[in-house]
Amino acid sequence: MNVKFNRIKHLSALLLLSAAAVQVGCAASGDTQAAKSDSLATETAGNSPKNVIIFIGDGMGISTITAGRIFVGQEKGRTGEENKLSFDKFPQLALIKTYNTNAQVPDSAGTATAILSGYKTNIGAVNVRPDKDVQKMFLEGCGGETAPTLTDKAKASGKSVGVISTARLTHATPAAMFAHSVSRDIEADKDLEAPFDYDGCVSISQQLITSEVDLALGGGRKEFTDAQVAAWSGAVVSTKAELMAAPTDQRVLGLFNRSHMSFDADRPETEEPSLAEMTTYTMDRLSSDPDGYVMMVEAGRIDHAHHGTNAYRALKDLQALDEAVAAAVAKADKDTLILVTADHSHVFTMAGYPVRGNPIMGLVRGVDRKTGGPDADYSLDQDGKPYTTLGYQNGPNVREASSDTLTDNMVQDRDYRQQTAVNLSGETHAGEDVALFAAGPGAARFSGVMEQDEIGQALAEMLGQ
Known part of the structure; x- marks a missing residue:
């Protein structure tokens, strides 16, 4: 099946968040993290x-x-x-x-x-x-x-x-x-x-x-x-x-x-x-x-x-x-x-400096250091090709200079297999x-x-x- 991640693509709008909005989100996340569930916390007693x-x-x-x-x-x-x-x-x-x-x-x-x-x-x-x-x-x-x-x-x-x-x-x-x-x-x-x-x-x-x-x-x-x-x-x-x-x-x-x-x-x-x-x-x-x-x-x-x-x-x-x-x-x-x-x-790796809210299954779009928002274009490797946030250190589908140029539709397909560094039959x-x-x-x-x-x-x- 070649079903695209249409439900994830709507997140592209979120990439237009301002730096201030992102900072507000971080503060709210910190507040939530600090508040542990009282019921779970009290259940640790006893052996x-x-x-x-x-x-x-x-x-x-x-x-x-x-x-x-x-x-x-x-x-x-x-x-x-x-x-x-x-x-x-x-x-x-x-x-x-x-x-x-x-x-x-x-x-x-x-x-x-x-x-x-x-x-x-x-x-x-x-x-x-x-x-x-x-x-x-x-x-x-x-x-x-x-x-x-x-x-x-x-x-x-x-x-x-x-x-x-x-x-x-x-x-x-x-x-x-x-x-x-x-x-x-x-x-x-x-x-x-x-x-x-x-x-x-x-x-x-x-x-x-x-x-x-x-x-x-x-x-x-x-x-x-x-x-x-x-x-x-x-x-x-x-x-x-x-x-x-x-x-x-x-x-x-x-x-x-x-x-x-x-x-x-x-x-x-x-x-x-x-x-x-x-x-x-x-x-x-x-x-x-x-x-x-x-x-x-x-x-x-x-x-x-x-x-x-x-x-x-x-x-x-x-x-x-x-x-x-x-x-x-x-x-x-x-x-x-x-x-x-x-x-x-x-x-399994997660890397590449993607901007906050970048689709986790998508291509890396970095942070514009002047505006604090997303870069206009995808990040590129030394061969001038975009790459994904998620990847694997070994396995099939090795990323090489001759590999096909990745597109957003390609990598957000549910059947897409992420690229790897070391060529093995299985990860x-x-x-x-x-x-x-x-x-x-x-x-x-x-x-x-x-x-x-x-x-x-x-x-x-x-x-x-």
């Missing part, structure tokens, strides 16, 4: 939440949050920079180190293990203790002694468990809630072949079917055999309508797509529920447990859009996460701890710290610079495990 909701924006680094904040603001018709995401209002903030035990720049399997299970492991491993002897890891990950998952810990505390992801439910991050696997690639029974044909190895899909997870909602139908789906002890649904009509007294397995769920930009054309709808549905269903619940909610497709250097879809999926967090905050009571974090970052993760936002009882446990596995350790302590 034993009844309910825990962990939101993970897969690949949602700091640059993605900043660009997403502006994107969402501009979708509302504002300049964007002054906008606040729902979790920007949380009272507690920490920086999280993301490295794996054997990797400086991590993957989702090792990082999700740290967040949810409380220990770091090798890149690609799901809830298997790290070891330099990979064969030993295979033996432990295929029926050997393993540490309990967050689902195990929640169940030991008498709580219900929900797992939500816009990725496949067998993908690395959701798998870390309930499975042990020496490799994230053993998603289905068909994957149990060399080098994963060790005795005792069980696919992630089979581990979900036999787990104690109460509600599992996401994609990945192709990773489950018909026999596995039939063995699920509860309702199985495949559309939003079926989900909303599911029996309220049964476990629910929702498989809304053959592979990953659709990008949120494309979801309206499908029968899939939104991330916010899956979140509030699960909260409603699990809130009947008098002992409380533990939920993991992953916006998994932020990561996939970034790998494809498609910033529009990455930011639309961040917007979907923002809406899900807002819905959870509105529904949650004061006994609920809500965390919002990322497993890792991406080599990669990044290794810098990510943010964690926290609100609710126990939120004060999260502050400063933290190792990623400290998140899982804190959760375990709160669950009394």
Whole structure:
């Protein structure tokens, strides 16, 4: 589809703001920033939440949050920079180190293990203790002694468990809630072949079917055999309508797509529920447990859009996460701890000195240093060509002197893939710290610079495990 960003182009009028008007906007933003929500601030006391909701924006680094904040603001018709995401209002903030035990720049399997299970492991491993002897890891990950998952810990505390992801439910991050696997690639029974044909190895899909997870909602139908789906002890649904009509007294397995769920930009054309709808549905269903619940909610497709250097879809999926967090905050009571974090970052950049209110998906138009307003023309590189605010350090579509001259229509197309510096077949993760936002009882446990596995350790302590 070649749908243009017509709704963003109206922001060009905002570029005619005077320097004085921009200064007024900055002052108002500062006033708003200083006023934290009293209800959220008072909920940080105590260390034993009844309910825990962990939101993970897969690949949602700091640059993605900043660009997403502006994107969402501009979708509302504002300049964007002054906008606040729902979790920007949380009272507690920490920086999280993301490295794996054997990797400086991590993957989702090792990082999700740290967040949810409380220990770091090798890149690609799901809830298997790290070891330099990979064969030993295979033996432990295929029926050997393993540490309990967050689902195990929640169940030991008498709580219900929900797992939500816009990725496949067998993908690395959701798998870390309930499975042990020496490799994230053993998603289905068909994957149990060399080098994963060790005795005792069980696919992630089979581990979900036999787990104690109460509600599992996401994609990945192709990773489950018909026999596995039939063995699920509860309702199985495949559309939003079926989900909303599911029996309220049964476990629910929702498989809304053959592979990953659709990008949120494309979801309206499908029968899939939104991330916010899956979140509030699960909260409603699990809130009947008098002992409380533990939920993991992953916006998994932020990561996939970034790998494809498609910033529009990455930011639309961040917007979907923002809406899900807002819905959870509105529904949650004061006994609920809500965390919002990322497993890792991406080599996603935001640069070029664009003027305040410049369309975040657009070409860079700089600041006229004489008037304080926007330059008359787009900023140009050394080859005399305009460039975008958003880009990627590596991936396909390398920017070269011979590259086509970019136009506003071109770069604001939802299918446009931003240019890159280093030529790779796909864009990669990044290794810098990510943010964690926290609100609710126990939120004060999260502050400063933290190792990623400290998140899982804190959760375990709160669950009394």
